[in-house]
Amino acid sequence: MAWNEPGKGQDPWGGGNKNNGSGPPDLDQIWRKFRARMSGNKGGSGGPESGGSGGAGGPSPAILLFIIPIALVIWLATGLYVVQPGEKGVVLRFGDYTQTQGPGWHWRIPYPVDRVYKVDTQQVRRAKNRAVMLTKDENIVEVEVAVQYRISDAMNYLFQLREPDATVEQVLRSAVREIVGTSRMNQVIQEGVQVEELEDRALQNVDLKEGSGQPAEKDALQGVDDKLVDEIKAQQESYPEITDRSRAALPENVRKIVQSTLSSYDAGVDVVAINVQYSQPPEQVQGAFEEAIKAREEEERKKNIARAYARDIVARAQGEKARIMLDARGYREQKTARAKGEAQRFTDLLAQYEKAPDVTRERLYLETMGDVLSNANLILAEQGGNGPMMYLPLEKMLNDSRRNKQVENAANDGMNGSQGSDSGNSAGTADSGSNDNRPSSTSRSSDSLRSRDRNS
Known part of the structure; x- marks a missing residue:
């Protein structure tokens, strides 16, 4: 029989009847049985061969009550x-x-x-910007600034801005350009340099257009709604004011502007730190700029040396001035005190003179002559006929007497401190005894001279 010849229960591949269990299972039949079980039919009578309607039914309510809670x-x-x-x-x-x-x-x-x-919200995020910018004094500098920030409000960070990280970078770039554009080159580059701007007070509150044929400057807010003016002024007051534009204050100035701008955006971002990583002139003029810095440092060094020298000279002059003033004040006080003492002595002497004029006059004469002759070279000579002329060196005798008295006083002082000075004391006593005649003879000679002068 040909393979395509119709026949009941014949398999064209020689497999015999497909339902006799000798061949592989039929997938369609298995699927029909599975659907019949899910629909609640028994025995598979609801298949298409039997003409039933159970094949189109859904799962049973019991199965649904079991599956739905599990899925929920x-x-x-x-x-x-x-x-x-x-x-x-x-x-x-x-x-x-x-x-x-x-x-x-x-x-x-x-x-x-x-x-x-x-x-x-704890992660520290970073953004940086490096660009070449123009300063206030029309110089070009290259600045690289990095910002570190942290999320403070998660909801604002997610939904207030479309791209918050890119916004932070753009705000950083704007803040750096604002600071650099309103500062001088030395303020941006050199650490700790504060350039003071010269102000001409004569030009304050003066309209330069007055009398030049040009219209005078008017208030830009004139004619604007008062409510809008108040809002503008409030925004100006809330914006951070930059007073110190030195290189050391550059990170803090940038941080203020960045934080103020992000807060106005409700970005939910807190700026942690601003780091100025690079701030130098362009590479093409780097050598010339270094030479200018060296020259400026040398100038500053010379100025410091000159200031130190000036301070030293001024300090010495002030010390000399103070010394001269003290000397003059002491000399004045000395002269004043001496004059007062002399005046008092004269007053006391006048009282004594009024009581005994002759005695006082004699005493004054003797004291005066003693003072005069004590400083003169005295020679006592004898006037004779043709014999030799004898003289006494009174000055030498007086000096020897003073010297002997000093030695005697030193010997007396040493006798109180040591025991081995007995011989020295005896010698000193002998010397003093031997020298006692000299002062006596000297005093007698002085008295005779004074009496001779009085008689003459």
């Missing part, structure tokens, strides 16, 4: 989520902000009702 539990379990330490979970319900969750386990209504966005 699984769906609700997908609402569990964990927020890690240092993160914030922003919960949205149908796209609307609901709340912000902290670290730990939380539950939300599963998708598509609620959605959770996790944001790391």
Whole structure:
């Protein structure tokens, strides 16, 4: 029989009857049996061969009551989520902000009702900008500034700005250009340099256009609504004011402007630090700029030397001045005190003179002659006939007498401190005894001379 000859229960491949169990199972038949069981039919009588209608039926209610709770539990379990330490979970319900969750386990209504966005608020993010800019004094500098920031409000960071990280970078670039564009080159490049601008007070409150044929300057806010003017002034007051434009204050000035701008945007970002990593003139003029810096440093060094020399000279002059003033003050006080003493002595002497004029006059004469003759070279000579002339060196005798008295006083002082000075004391006593005749003879000679002078 040909392979395509019709026949009941014949297999064209020689497999015999397909229902006699000798061949592989029929997939269509297995699928029909599975559908019959799911629909609740028994024995497979609902197949297409039997002409039943059970093949189009759905699952039984018992199966549905078993599957639906399990699926609901699984769906609700997908609402569990964990927020890690240092993160914030922003919960949205149908796209609307609901709340912000902290670290730990939380539950939300599963998708598509609620959605959770996790944001790391402890991570320090970075952004930097390097560009060549023009300064206030029309010089070109190259500055590289990096900003470190942290997220402070997760919801504002996610939904207030479209690209918050790019916004931070753009704000940094704007702040750096504002600071550099309103500062001088030395202020931007040299560390700690504060350039003071010269102000001409004569030009303050003076309209230079007055009398030049040009219209005078008018207030830009004149004629504007008062409410709008108040808003503009409030914004100007809230904007940070830059007073110190030195190189050392550059990071702080940039930080103020960046933070103020981001706060006005409600970006949910806090600036941690601003680092100026590079601030130099362009490479083409680097050598010339270094030479200028060396010359400026040499100038400053010379000025410091000159200032030190000037301070030294001024200090010496002031010390000499103080010394001269003290000497003059002492001399004045000395002269004043001596004059007062002389005046008092004369007053006391006058009282004594009034009591005894002759005695006082004699005493004054003797004291005066003693003072005069004590400083003169005295020679006592004898006037004779043709014999030799004898003289006494009174000055030498007086000097020897004074010297002997000093030696005697030193010997008396040493006798109180040591025991071995007895011989020295005896010698000193002998000397003093031998010298006692000289002062006596000297005094007698002086008395005779004074009496001779009185007689003459």
